[in-house]
Amino acid sequence: MSAPTGPARASLRLSLSSLRAHKRRFAGTFLAVFLGVAFLAGTMVMGDTLRASFDTLFANANSGTAVVVRSADVVTVPGEGQGTREPVDTALVTRLRSVPGVAAVAPAIEGAGQLVGRDGEPVGGQGPPTLAGNWIDDAGLNPYVLAEGRAPRTSGEAVVNRAAAEKGGLGLGDTTVLRTPDPLRVTIVGLVTFGGEDGMGQSTFTGLTRADAERRLMPAPGRASTIKVRADSGVGQEELARRVAGVVPHGVEAVTGQQAADENLDQVSGRFLSLFTTLLTVFAGIALLVATFSIHNTFAIVVAQRTRENALLRALGASRRQVLGSTLAEAVAVGLAASAAGLLGGIGIAAGLQALFPAVGFPFPEGELVVGATAMAVPLGVGLLVCAGSAVLPAVRAGRTAPLAALRETAVDHSGASRGRALLGAVLAAAGAAATVAGAAGTPQVWLTSAGAALVVVAFVVLGPVASSYAVRVLGAPLARLRGVTGALARRNALRSPKRTAATATALMIGVAVVSLFTVFGASLKATMDRTVDRSFAGDVAVTASGFGAGAGGLSPKLAPAVGRLPEVATAVGLGKGVAEVDGGGRQLTVTDPVALTRVLDLGAVDGSLSGLGRDGIAVSRQEADKHHWAPGSTMVLAFADGARRRFTVRAVYQEAGLGGDYIVTRTAWEPHKVQDSDALVAVAFKDGVAPDDGRAAVQEAARGYGNPEVQTRQEYAESAASGVDIMLTLVYALLALAVLIALLGIANTLTLSVHERTRELGLLRAVGQTRSQLRSMVRWESVLVAAFGTAGGLALGAFLGWALVKASDSAGTSAFAVPPGRLAVVLLVGLVAGVLAGWRPARRAARLDVLRAIAAE
């Protein structure tokens, strides 16, 4: 790079010397960019590293499989991970063996199996899948490798992955239960690894004998999920797949091992990892957005404070461009330094997590940290952009400084509460709110709601300076009364530059708004689930498999009949899940006894009859029926995963979908198409006169033999259904902490700059008798007022956006909207406490001022 010449060098020198002179002013800016960039870079590096590790892991584990033979039809339900495929006939194995170039063939059976630990508690199952399958003896076709012990030989023997064994406190020779979901007693004879790791991510794996696996995980013996084929050396995967495809029957396909592995990988990196990194990136973005507001504010203040200096430069002959350039160069220098530091910090975070994850039991695959070009360029670029972009307007303002301003007393305050701004803000707010409400009401139009929501956010930012004068006046009124002149001074100080107060508070407002948005959304989700259970569950207790997500094991289909035989129980109905395509889209079916179901679930008004659905009858919710124009007597076609297409007659239309789902069929109808039989829920109603506690104890006792699932009252069931929401909220709060921290740095930074600006005033106050503690309290109260304004604005904005989100994401019109006052009060409290903390250091610095020097300060 050649050295800048002439005038450019002069302005660069100016900005560098100014940076050196005012390091402290930019400490806050530096920190804000640093934190945001570190978060972003850490996310990207960790995502890349995880992806690369999984890539190698899967490639290595599946390298021996040349061809996978499987059913061609797949039914995918929206929101579910892997689609459902019909098993293939293992009779194919013999035929495949004779294909030239085939070295080995093995049926692969894959299903769900929840391992029970030594303490009787399920192992894993909180999200990641709990897998079970047959143990394949051919090492080339088995992604798992035996690490200790031996393979299962006789029925009841099993191998488990080492991480699962450790977590469950199980060792070689131990006997435990595998819920498939029918409990199966297994003795552990071997421990296995996956691609050199103790497991595949957090999932658990139990390998059984082929006979056990067929009996437990397949609808019938002689079936397997897929058939894996190993190639002779010298035969390519593509070539072999083509040959195999020639011999398989209609409805069965042969894909290369590579393709199957890629699809598997997609499940992990495509879904889980992308979700994970997208989530983190969104929150890094929020943090950086908040940073943008605080940085802009810092530069605006610095430029205002430097008016005389800049005017002097202009009077001495500096061009506008030079003054503008010197301010911008300052921003770029800070941005570069902070982004570079943030990038290093982010790589450090990723390296730290890589070291930390195994320690907390999450097997982070080994491998080098992957720092790609994108993961370096994007955080650097974004950091620089945020910093320089925030400084553009202040820099332009600096360039516009009139040379004469050097001679005038500096007027710092450009009152931001102009009429034009109020008008513009009001128009934006009205338009935004109208669009949001219009988009959210009735049939949701997501784009209209989003556009409206964005407008409302902009309106809040525009209206900030107008609102701040009113809000601080109101919020500060009790302060002046309670804290006397100290409070009054704090209030006046917060009022003296509405624009500055608003800009400072806006950063916090954005952070708090996102927090409240999620709080309201989460509370609404919980309320919706609560209401669903409340409205549709008419029984006394519910039996559910613990855990959630893909890992939730399901219940043995034998449980419901067993519970039903208890003397205390009037009705026990199991609800299983099935899938089929309706009009080309995957749908979830509720597989149950429809007549008994009406005794434990309230389906609302029923048009038609639920009795006698039989083999070809179906009951449909009112909403789905209306959508497809069905009425009792209409016919429809269900396409199952096994390729079968069956005509069904709608026999009943019920009002409340709730727990019953949108489609109800009998077990008889589902039986031919089922894969692995399980119930998701057993709803139980007691006989009259049975005490709830007695009934519950009896059900719990009966359930013990079926893997001891949880028996819950209605309230407990509703709460456990909503427990996932709390986990999500906790995660979101943790991720938003950084944005709030950056906002607080912004408040602290603004206060420090303000204190600096008011040096003489503070000196005067001290001279005429303000004690140090009064001065500290004055600065802290100003901070609290600014924080209160930001928090209040954020709460209002967040609650509104939360409402919009709830309405816009609810096409069925069945969602509840709930504002949790307790939680929002905590948010408010945290905002206020944060204000005190943000004011702490500026207050202490202000109190340390030397009275005489302060009075004499220019």
Next chain:
Amino acid sequence: MTAARVVDAVKTYGTGDARVRALDGVTVGFPGGRFTAIMGPSGSGKSTLMHCAAGLDTLTSGTAWIGDTELGALGDRQLTLLRRQRVGFVFQSFNLLPTLTVAENITLPQDLAGTGTDREWVDALIDVVGLGDRLRHRPSELSGGQQQRVAVARALAGRPEVVFADEPTGNLDSRSGEEVLRLLGRAVHDMGRTVVMVTHDPVAAAHADEVVFLADGRLVDTMADPTAEKVLDRMKAFDSSRDTGRGTAPRQRVTS
């Protein structure tokens, strides 16, 4: 009865070669109910003397007293309380808080103390300074002279034992300055207050009952019933003595 005094006051700044003795053993008392002016050329230590006597700064050695209270024994908090209860201040400029109204500025020390203000006394003061119609105004809406008159009212509002004024007319035109000086004079002669004023202006000093002269950190002279001419002559004498080299080496300005 002296309202404020310093005994053997020594104040040094800096260390080693840069060491400057701003006050070099000054003993002086400011009698109650009197208007005393402290005069001296730039760098004579007059402002330092006032700051130390008023408890804004601490002495290197020697003692400073307000009434019977020795200031060296007080901590920051006690000094602060003493300033707001027993001392009034008028500075050269920036005497008022821009966010407070005229009325609020006048009662600021009492508001900080949380004690009530003596309404009658404050009303009388406002009457004397002649700003009754400006009470709700902000300082920025007042002229320099008006601002200084508000500052005088603020300094007197708590009936302090002594008012210290540091070049109170330094930033004013002669007419506005004259008004402020007359106000300080009335505070002493009509209201029985005590005023100590630092100035380098012989015309301002002429309003005082007595002038003490400082040079090179020492008390060199006092003059009762001063007139502008007499003070000017005395100052010229300093200058000529300096020019002939009898003074100390040129020294750093310690106050502005």
